[in-house]
Amino acid sequence: MHILIIGAGGMIGRKLAATLGRSGSLGGDTITRMTLVDVTPPPVPADVFVPAEALAADISESGAAEALAARRADVIFHLAAIVSGEAERNFDLGYKVNLDGTRLLLEAIRREGSRQAYVPRFVFSSSIAVYGSPFPDPIPDDYVLAPLTSYGVQKAISELLLADYSRRGFIDGVGIRLPTIVIRPGAPNAAASGFFSGILREPLAGQRAVLPVEETVKHWLASPRSAIKFLIHAATLDTAALGVRRTLTMPGVAATVADQIAALRRAAGPEAAELIDRRRDEVIEGIVAGWPKSFTPERATQLGFVAETTVDELIEVYLAEDAPGASG
Amino acid sequence: MHILIIGAGGMIGRKLAATLGRSGSLGGDTITRMTLVDVTPPPVPADVFVPAEALAADISESGAAEALAARRADVIFHLAAIVSGEAERNFDLGYKVNLDGTRLLLEAIRREGSRQAYVPRFVFSSSIAVYGSPFPDPIPDDYVLAPLTSYGVQKAISELLLADYSRRGFIDGVGIRLPTIVIRPGAPNAAASGFFSGILREPLAGQRAVLPVEETVKHWLASPRSAIKFLIHAATLDTAALGVRRTLTMPGVAATVADQIAALRRAAGPEAAELIDRRRDEVIEGIVAGWPKSFTPERATQLGFVAETTVDELIEVYLAEDAPGASG
Numbered sequence: 215m216h217i218l219i220i221g222a223g224g225m226i227g228r229k230l231a232a233t234l235g236r237s238g239s240l241g242g243d244t245i246t247r248m249t250l251v252d253v254t255p256p257p258v259p260a261d262v263f264v265p266a267e268a269l270a271a272d273i274s275e276s277g278a279a280e281a282l283a284a285r286r287a288d289v290i291f292h293l294a295a296i297v298s299g300e301a302e303r304n305f306d307l308g309y310k311v312n313l314d315g316t317r318l319l320l321e322a323i324r325r326e327g328s329r330q331a332y333v334p335r336f337v338f339s340s341s342i343a344v345y346g347s348p349f350p351d352p353i354p355d356d357y358v359l360a361p362l363t364s365y366g367v368q369k370a371i372s373e374l375l376l377a378d379y380s381r382r383g384f385i386d387g388v389g390i391r392l393p394t395i396v397i398r399p400g401a402p403n404a405a406a407s408g409f410f411s412g413i414l415r416e417p418l419a420g421q422r423a424v425l426p427v428e429e430t431v432k433h434w435l436a437s438p439r440s441a442i443k444f445l446i447h448a449a450t451l452d453t454a455a456l457g458v459r460r461t462l463t464m465p466g467v468a469a470t471v472a473d474q475i476a477a478l479r480r481a482a483g484p485e486a487a488e489l490i491d492r493r494r495d496e497v498i499e500g501i502v503a504g505w506p507k508s509f510t511p512e513r514a515t516q517l518g519f520v521a522e523t524t525v526d527e528l529i530e531v532y533l534a535e536d537a538p539g540a541s542g
Numbered sequence: 543m544h545i546l547i548i549g550a551g552g553m554i555g556r557k558l559a560a561t562l563g564r565s566g567s568l569g570g571d572t573i574t575r576m577t578l579v580d581v582t583p584p585p586v587p588a589d590v591f592v593p594a595e596a597l598a599a600d601i602s603e604s605g606a607a608e609a610l611a612a613r614r615a616d617v618i619f620h621l622a623a624i625v626s627g628e629a630e631r632n633f634d635l636g637y638k639v640n641l642d643g644t645r646l647l648l649e650a651i652r653r654e655g656s657r658q659a660y661v662p663r664f665v666f667s668s669s670i671a672v673y674g675s676p677f678p679d680p681i682p683d684d685y686v687l688a689p690l691t692s693y694g695v696q697k698a699i700s701e702l703l704l705a706d707y708s709r710r711g712f713i714d715g716v717g718i719r720l721p722t723i724v725i726r727p728g729a730p731n732a733a734a735s736g737f738f739s740g741i742l743r744e745p746l747a748g749q750r751a752v753l754p755v756e757e758t759v760k761h762w763l764a765s766p767r768s769a770i771k772f773l774i775h776a777a778t779l780d781t782a783a784l785g786v787r788r789t790l791t792m793p794g795v796a797a798t799v800a801d802q803i804a805a806l807r808r809a810a811g812p813e814a815a816e817l818i819d820r821r822r823d824e825v826i827e828g829i830v831a832g833w834p835k836s837f838t839p840e841r842a843t844q845l846g847f848v849a850e851t852t853v854d855e856l857i858e859v860y861l862a863e864d865a866p867g868a869s870g
Binding site: 349355356360361370378 | 683685687688690692695703
């Protein structure tokens with residue numbers, strides 16, 4: 215079995231490549247080969263027994279998608295994207311990569327399949343950013359996608375293309391709407407969602423962190439480990455049950471900031487919570503106000519997708535797998 | 543005020559051009575000029591006092607959208623589309639016209655506006671084909687778009703683009719999801735929905751008509767007159783009330799085939815209903831089974847969109863406006 219990961223240089227892509235490379239199999243099939251692609255050559259994970267090739271390619275550039283489709287991978291993970299903030303700042307770049315890139319990839323697969331039968335499993339990482347306020351809390355599986363960002367629009371359009379290309383038999387597509395990933399490892403970043411990880415990660419390391427919103431803010435969270443499990447389950451589940459609705463909202467933890475801080479106290483003591491500086495930021499508050507708070511992800515749950523259920527578990531996963539010096 | 547109608551050669555486009563040309567104004571503003579565009583030069587309506595120019599242009603061909611945007615019309619009606627059946631048979635053509643054509647048009651307007659400020663009202667004709675089963679009956683305004691055809695996918699994607707280009711301030715967009723139009727004037731056509739008009743139109747003219755489905759089939763209907771009123775209202779309403787959700791499901795008549803036949807009897811006597819031949823067609827039954835039955839179009843109703851409420855009215859409109867020899 216040949217696995218192609220597009221966007222293999224990102225946090226999730228690297229972890230997925232390492233997990234698959236170490237396990238050596240996917241859904242009971244032996245992985246014989248991995249192709250890891252990103253705009254700059256992604257790292258080949260250490261300590262893996264599967265031959266892995268790292269390639270630099272931009273799927274939005276002419277010919278790149280065709281070259282990848284010609285490799286005829288059995289499973290394609292499409293994780294590549296311009297992130298939300300950048301897609302909002304750079305309208306053309308966001309559409310070029312997040313919409314045209316995805317469409318070029320689907321078209322290249324379709325054309326490869328018209329040359330010689332080829333219908334790969336195609337796992338697409340979408341986002342809960344396809345939802346925009348006003349919405350109910352929790353949001354049900356059949357709620358309208360009304361994104362408030364160009365990134366969300368590009369993901370929603372990609373979901374529609376995924377469904378149509380699957381219905382037509384050109385791919386065997388599964389889309390998964392990832393919750394906000396907490397705790398992201400590494401340094402603080404400038405994303406508006408960064409504080410959801412920062413208010414746990416920094417205090418756990420004895421560092422100060424800034425909380426820019428009120429403690430009542432609620433959001434939908436899952437660990438990096440769950441994200442990898444979602445992707446792997448999406449690559450192996452029986453798609454007959456999906457019908458034309460090929461993208462699923464993933465399960466997660468609906469937690470307020472207060473829930474997060476309470477879990478931090480339980481994990482690292484009251485002094486850890488004292489490291490959080492409350493500095494409200496109206497811009498971030500405005501952005502976060504439009505984000506989903508929670509979901510009833512019934513379809514995904516029925517299909518066997520599982521996530522954490524408490525912030526305590528999110529912290530445990532971080533300390534076990536993703537914190538500096540963890541076993542990984 | 544300059545009005546541009548793209549897709550001015552179709553049934554709705556011709557009727558819209560004639561209505562605007564005769565009225566000479568839109569939302570209180572005098573129409574000084576109309577540009578009527580279709581892939582072949584559309585007819586210029588007779589008996590109108592507004593200067594109208596007919597142009598042949600295909601918005602999916604290079605440069606065509608730019609040339610139209612450069613005319614800087616105040617209101618653009620975008621009605622052009624490859625119809626459902628053809629978009630299903632010809633995958634590439636459907637995406638080229640219904641997706642790329644719309645996107646090229648939006649991009650051309652954006653670029654025209656970056657040269658010199660330009661934010662036209664952009665009225666887009668979408669379709670209830672953006673909905674696919676399973677769904678509740680009636681379908682609420684916030685139900686997920688899950689099309690069962692490539693045409694429906696292309697319309698749903700266009701709605702997302704319309705919303706994003708409006709949110710960004712590049713256009714002032716309004717999308718309207720048209721019900722199935724009944725009674726369509728003219729000869730029977732091969733569309734799967736054709737019988738909804740045919741079982742009324744042909745018997746009203748003393749001709750036989752085929753009913754390919756059971757009388758319990760329910761569907762969402764509005765007259766050609768209502769379609770024109772929807773478009774004109776969409777061109778003139780205050781879009782501040784829309785938020786980012788720029789496309790609205792239009793009101794209509796939820797009628798079963800039995801309701802239609804009962805209204806036909808009332809309008810033309812029991813002998814008219816005897817002209818309907820029941821010949822079930824499993825292909826058409828299968829297609830129609832995936833179509834919406836009814837809606838609760840609350841947003842559109844609150845914004846002042848009005849349609850017929852009975853099949854009797856649909857028949858009255860046909861006899862008054864659209865039947866052979868009617869005043870038009």
